[in-house]
Amino acid sequence: MTSLTQTRPAQLCTFWLDGLFFGVDVAHVQEVLRYQEMTTVPRAPRAVRGLINLRGQIVTAVDLRCRLGLPDRSAELWPMNVIVRSRGEVQSLLVDDIGDVMDTNDYLLEPVPPHLPGAIRDALVGVMSLPGTILLVLDPDRAVDCSTAPEPVGGTP
């Protein structure tokens, strides 16, 4: 438990993905952007949706839905970009919608429930039980790692 409380981020940038509520430490977040035009990368891992020109810097956009094994977003829903810094690189997490920046000092970071799907569990630091909802706290480094992204789940042909 002690190690968990030590790594607990004070402020989280929150967002939604397929009805789930996620958060990532604001210290890792550079900015949040609307939908950006992307260049697709043929033959790249499926979760890599494309490359974005962010003021001259080339940013890899990782579709978190795909990375976490959630169903694909419907075509009319344009993803938003949460730009994070991860191991010296700038990367974009594609999410459904952006929430507020939350002060989470009053909440306890709890271990990830073991029966969550592996793809999600693997990318989480822990969960926080908020009134009315549960916040899943992401590890940005693992979230952008596409080597473990699952194959498309059933229901999305």
Added chain:
Amino acid sequence: MDDDAEIIAEFLVESHENLDQLDRDLVELEQQPGSRELLSSVFRTIHTIKGTSGFLAFNRLEELTHAGENLLSRLRDGELQLTEGLAGVLLEMVDVVRALLGLIEQSGTDAGGEVEVDPVVARLRTALSPMVEEASRGTSADVSKPADRDGFETLAGARSSTNGAEASSTNDAVEEQTDRRSAVDSSVRVDIDLLDSLVQQVGELVLTRNQILQKSDNVEDVELLRAAQRLDLVASELQESVMKTRMQPIGQVWAKMPRIVRDLAHQLGREVDLHMEGHETELDRSLLEALRDPLTHLVRNAMDHGIERPGDRAAKGKPAKGVLSLRAFHESGQVVIEIADDGAGIDPARIGEVAVQRGLVSRDQLSRMDAREVIALIFQPGFSTADEVTNVSGRGVGMDVVRTNIERIGGTVDMSSQPGRGTTCRVRIPLTLAIIPALVVEEAGDRYAIPQANLVELVRLEGEELRRSVEVLAGAPVLRLRGHLLPLVSLAEVLGGERGDADEITVVVVASDDLRFGLCVGQVHDTQEIVVKPIGRQLKGMSTYAGATIMGDGKVSLILDIGGIAQTEAVASVVEQAVETRHTSADETALLVLEVSGGRRAALPLHEVARLEEFSAEIIERTGSTEVVQYRDGILPLVRLADAIGLPSPARPEVPLSVVVHEDGGRMVGIVIDKVLDVVETELALSDVGRRQGVLGSAVVQDRVTDLVDLDAVVRLAGAAV
């Protein structure tokens, strides 16, 4: 000698700066004698000068700085406290060092002159020794104090004398001074990070310029147009200048080669003449830095494995003295560095043997490799032929690291060798990694950049010419280009799409190392300067892309890695075969291996094959009992190979017919087969087994028993029928 002069000039510039810093540090140190940080900095400075002067054989300078270093290390480690007296000795040392540097600048040596070194060295030592005793004995100050005072007095006297010495030596050189110093004064040292950020910003500027140029094309405003053109010009010049600031001559890396070679020659008992050519060849400093170790390693290798001992050389009738030559030059936007020796060369048989022993390849794999591939095995991790491990080479970490390091900076390394005659290692590296010219092509609506360095030519084929020049060998399309076979790779397929059937194709002929192939692309745009940007780590493993760039309109485009594509598309093997055909040895035959009669193998000599065609079953007509097709304004008789060589011929009317067209004295015959399997180069060991009508015999080709078709007999069959 030039090299030495260059090193010395560099050493002087560096040392003068260091000394200025040292003065400041020492003075500051007197204010705050306890500062460990300042002491460490002073120590490092003196240590650096000592190291370099030792390397350049400036013995007096070395002796002096060595004594100073000893004192400083005591101070740094807190074993001594800095007193005014000690600071004085140290400052005096700095003065003498400066005087010695002045002497070196004028005469190229630190010997002679009027600079006195010994008194200061002595004082540095005496300043040290009583303190050491004090520290080790831990006795009272009575012992050390007189010595201390003593030291201080002599110091004061000597100080004026050295000052005098310095003054006189400066006086002598007063007229020359301005000239000599120009090396120091006309250059400024700039922080590398600053240069890097400059390059980045210029990159941005170039992109913005491209954007503006694109937009200003459709603008009537003359003023704006003129401004855009000026911007274009200025940006280009700025870019060039900034890139130049990062360019350094390769001589900087080579400068230490004579010394390394001399030492190694001594150590290994070799006699070597070192020739160096192309010092002035410039390349980006980050690349230069990265080249340092691989080049040193290659030179060591050439000395250890290449050049033989004088006795062995004499026995082979070569001059006892070996020649090691380093050559650097620019070639098509790349820097080529050759390291050549006239030593024993590489014996492919031995390499193969060792590779098998070390389990790098199986004997079977080895048997299928050509000499070039075998030599390339030395770049495998864990490879070493050295029987004993010396401290020069033979630890089995080496060539693979050399290759990795060179490939990391976008370069390639390649070995060629003639046993008994010598070995040449050729390293190719890009001039710079930051901004490169590239050809922009389009495929499926996206643009891709192909580095100009990989570009050979553009070929456009349509209609009849397309059909005549492109053939499909075993599913792999090849282009006949001026008598050579060029493998064709479809960019659409490389990118995971489908190869479209078009009536015209655009082929970008590209080369990577010695591999050439044609890349069929949808559309060719123009050539432009692109700024290479790194791509995220998720994509680093993909061999298809070398990076990404931002186009004039702000969109991101991927840069194709031609070498990587060649590898993933396995063009490599095809090309080597194609290359091989040109100089096939007498005992090797090129065979077209076919499948007939649902799974049986047969082979035809490749040189008897005019072309390969496919006919749909509907167009087959008959004259008498012979099947024919209309072909090139004539009639092509068909022979079913299965029938001709006495194998069952399953009727498959729905499948288009694969036909090998054989041409003999203007008469053509189409031989119907199931499909083409491969083209192989092999030594034919024909066995009588299986000999029958239409079959000369059988041979083992690619580990499978294969019938060798008696083409004459088959043709006669067709002839008889016609």
